[in-house]
Amino acid sequence: MAKSPPPAIPADLPPRLDLVVIGSGPGGYVAAIRAAQLGMKVACIEKDPTLGGTCLNVGCIPSKALLDSSERYEEIRKHLGPHGIAVSGVSIDVTKMLRRKDKIVRQLTGGVEFLFKKNGVYRVRGLGSLRGEGRVGVSDPSDGHLLAELNTDKILVATGSVPATLPGIEFDGERIGSSTEALSYPEVPEHLIIIGAGVIGLELGSVWARLGAKVTVLEYMPELLPMMDPDISKQAAKIFPRQGINFVFNARVTGATREGDIVTVRYQDKDDQTQTVTGDRLLVAVGRKPNTRCLGAEEAGLTLDRRGYIQVDEHYRAGAPGVYAIGDVIPGIMLAHKAEHEGIAAVEHMAGLGGHVNYDAIPNVIYTHPEIASVGKTQTELEKAGIPFRQGSFPFVANGRAKAMGQTDGFVKILAHAETDRILGAHIIGPRASDTIAELAVAVEFSASAEDIARSVHAHPTLAEAIKEAALGVDGRMINL
Ligand code: FAD
Numbered sequence: 030m031a032k033s034p035p036p037a038i039p040a041d042l043p044p045r046l047d048l049v050v051i052g053s054g055p056g057g058y059v060a061a062i063r064a065a066q067l068g069m070k071v072a073c074i075e076k077d078p079t080l081g082g083t084c085l086n087v088g089c090i091p092s093k094a095l096l097d098s099s100e101r102y103e104e105i106r107k108h109l110g111p112h113g114i115a116v117s118g119v120s121i122d123v124t125k126m127l128r129r130k131d132k133i134v135r136q137l138t139g140g141v142e143f144l145f146k147k148n149g150v151y152r153v154r155g156l157g158s159l160r161g162e163g164r165v166g167v168s169d170p171s172d173g174h175l176l177a178e179l180n181t182d183k184i185l186v187a188t189g190s191v192p193a194t195l196p197g198i199e200f201d202g203e204r205i206g207s208s209t210e211a212l213s214y215p216e217v218p219e220h221l222i223i224i225g226a227g228v229i230g231l232e233l234g235s236v237w238a239r240l241g242a243k244v245t246v247l248e249y250m251p252e253l254l255p256m257m258d259p260d261i262s263k264q265a266a267k268i269f270p271r272q273g274i275n276f277v278f279n280a281r282v283t284g285a286t287r288e289g290d291i292v293t294v295r296y297q298d299k300d301d302q303t304q305t306v307t308g309d310r311l312l313v314a315v316g317r318k319p320n321t322r323c324l325g326a327e328e329a330g331l332t333l334d335r336r337g338y339i340q341v342d343e344h345y346r347a348g349a350p351g352v353y354a355i356g357d358v359i360p361g362i363m364l365a366h367k368a369e370h371e372g373i374a375a376v377e378h379m380a381g382l383g384g385h386v387n388y389d390a391i392p393n394v395i396y397t398h399p400e401i402a403s404v405g406k407t408q409t410e411l412e413k414a415g416i417p418f419r420q421g422s423f424p425f426v427a428n429g430r431a432k433a434m435g436q437t438d439g440f441v442k443i444l445a446h447a448e449t450d451r452i453l454g455a456h457i458i459g460p461r462a463s464d465t466i467a468e469l470a471v472a473v474e475f476s477a478s479a480e481d482i483a484r485s486v487h488a489h490p491t492l493a494e495a496i497k498e499a500a501l502g503v504d505g506r507m508i509n510l
């Protein structure tokens with residue numbers, strides 16, 4: 030990461046602002062731009078040297094850059110034979126791969142800086158804190174020294190989240206760490222141990238397994254992805270172990286130690302026996318926690334729940350006059366697009382408009398190979414709620430485009446209300462699921478029925494035809510299966 034420039038308050042900052050946003054992640058920066066569009070005088074305070082938050086610096090973007098590089102490497106080594114393409118002498122230059130990732134991050138974080146200038150958003154470098162009604166402190170992040178106090182009508186807290194760890198495990202910033210370190214390992218680990226078979230465990234486990242690391246994932250739960258639709262979890266449990274990722278379920282990790290370059294992790298297995306596993310890198314991926322460090326949230330009258338999330342009402346008001354909060358720091362799924370939409374809705378409420386986020390229509394994607402994507406309810410959720418449903422499921426093995434691509438693992442599953450036919454949930458495991466789920470997210474947002482999708486013309490041959498077939502399947506009339 031670049032060396033921190035000194036904290037800075039723009040010389041032309043107005044004496045009173047309409048809005049101060051604390052944090053420049055996808056929640057904060059998008060909200061600041063929307064506020065500027067609505068005519069507000071807005072400043073965004075960021076403690077880190079670059080804008081864009083977790084997502085652009087150490088999250089979505091760098092992980093996808095590495096997923097893309099490693100997927101190409103894997104494809105060239107293992108999957109070109111059937112196309113008649115013979116390749117030899119393939120090698121990976123990790124330093125170059127990391128440089129490419131860092132360049133993409135630089136371009137995108139620089140892009141946010143450009144957007145701030147274009148929209149007239151004042152960028153303030155420093156640590157933001159709540160100092161009473163309409164007052165935001167700006168301190169030097171290195172020593173906490175107060176540099177300035179900004180006066181504002183409204184304040185939006187968008188301070189995001191930080192990696193969680195477990196009792197008995199301390200990050201050393203090198204061999205034992207979070208996703209941040211795992212995005213920059215200088216060489217391919219011999220044996221990467223990952224705690225947590227969640228999104229980060231699967232995505233970054235895939236990256237390093239493809240590049241040649243032995244990967245062992247210790248997971249507390251008895252199965253993979255229990256929060257996803259049960260058919261998707263079952264399919265994922267078949268696919269990922271075939272990709273060289275070893276899973277140990279029912280593993281309760283109790284601690285980790287490092288000696289030289291060797292890391293030893295202790296855990297209790299399903300029979301409550303103590304086990305150890307050793308490797309050269311440990312990635313702790315057991316979730317993230319809301320970040321309210323140095324914010325002065327409780328002193329300002331904000332309520333934090335048991336897990337540290339800021340409590341908000343339906344307009345994202347955080348309980349103190351003029352203070353709002355959005356994104357990873359409030360309850361809900363931790364996703365960049367959820368943070369963005371909340372940021373826009375919060376600012377629109379401030380402006381007297383009717384901002385709204387439809388939490389049932391937020392797509393959720395895991396960028397493995399194949400990709401996993403879902404929107405709306407799972408079958409388990411519908412069953413628990415006693416909602417009558419019909420379902421259609423179509424496998425990619427029967428889809429012409431997937432066949433042509435040689436990527437036939439997976440299926441599309443659509444759940445629709447048994448009486449109204451309205452789509453309640455949709456789940457895809459398969460090629461390019463991250464892109465094809467968009468159609469179903471729009472369908473859920475528009476309250477579309479399965480029949481609406483089935484009657485919409487889908488180009489041939491495309492992966493999206495599998496969606497149309499699954500929609501036909503809701504009514505038991507698939508053509509190609
Ligand atoms: P953040 O992005 O965390 O931004 C908060 C910002 O506030 C940070 O820049 C921080 O420095 C700053 N800040 C905090 N406190 C202060 C303070 N007191 N003063 C000034 N500044 C402060 N989500 C997806 O949707 N898709 C993905 O593919 C995806 N991949 C991910 C991969 C990884 C490895 C990780 C870790 C996360 C990923 N996420 C993904 C989650 C996504 O990054 C977060 O949900 C998203 O960044 C949350 O946005 P936010 O604006 O709420 O907070």
Ligand code: NAD
Pocket residue numbers: 195224225226227228229230232247248249250280281282313314315316317362363364393394395396
């Ligand atoms: P996660 O919640 O997805 O997964 C954490 C996993 O760790 C779970 O399977 C959990 O059962 C397991 N776990 C918890 N405690 C454990 C213990 N003591 N021992 C063993 N296993 C344990 O969290 P994550 O993978 O760290 O990711 C954090 C957040 O970042 C996610 O909630 C997600 O919203 C976001 N993220 C999103 C994407 C994406 O959208 N593609 C990618 C990466 C991260």
